[in-house]
Amino acid sequence: MAKLLVSLTNIDVSFQQRQILQGVNLTLHQGEIVTLIGPNGAGKTTLVKLVLGLVEPISGERFQQHNLRIGYMPQRLHIEPTFPLTVERFLALAGRYSAQEIAAVLERVGVLRLLKSPVQKVSGGEMQRILLARGLLRKPQLMVLDEPVQGVDINGQKELYQLIKSIRNETGCGVLMVSHDLHLVMAATDRVVCLNRHICCSGSPSQISNHPEYLALFGEPEKDLAVYTHHHDHKHGVDGKVINNPKTL
């Protein structure tokens, strides 16, 4: 059994007395790619922050392997447009890393040629690779990626997911990533967790394929890509709470 990196047990989160997450259970293991999907406002970023230890639950337990190194790729990062900053300097600001280490991660994600470029001038897809490189500098045992393909065209998305998978294969790190929709991410995922304020279902892409709830949420998949099924055995109130037979996985 792969080593447990992080676990969340029966977690509730509220902001200003509004319940955001209810009874969430999640485990992340070494070498496993877990993709978190859900509609806008489902609580995906909040769950990511819980995994990172940046949000305190009102109840439940969070476990983290001792001295776990987590690499984080944020959903977006604001960089002051007038601040002169090369990609190399931007990565150097992430910690005490040598020029060789910075060049090596940029090479690994395929954008070493941008080393001396102003960070504000790179394309959306290049920026995602630079942010991925920044997360990799820590040599993480767990990579947490919040919508890593945001702003990237469809071919670029496939390439980025493949890159993430190959980094997992090489390093054996665990991966948690957030996605809005599964059509492309499925081929690079071991387990899918569907969140809508609570965990609606969790399983391998093939275990949870072709369910009407998923199709209702995410639309028809492309033919050549794996699909996702949503075993929904309960209903939600207007506030997103489970109103019958709550069951989390």
Ligand SMILES: Nc1ncnc2c1ncn2[C@@H]1O[C@H](COP(=O)(O)OP(=O)(O)OP(=O)(O)O)[C@@H](O)[C@H]1O
């Ligand atoms: N710090 C906060 N204070 C108050 N409400 C918050 C806070 N953070 C998040 N929320 C609310 O919690 C809910 C879930 O937000 P979250 O960002 O986790 O969802 P998400 O699934 O990541 O959404 P999206 O797909 O749009 O990025 C939203 O209604 C949001 O407004």
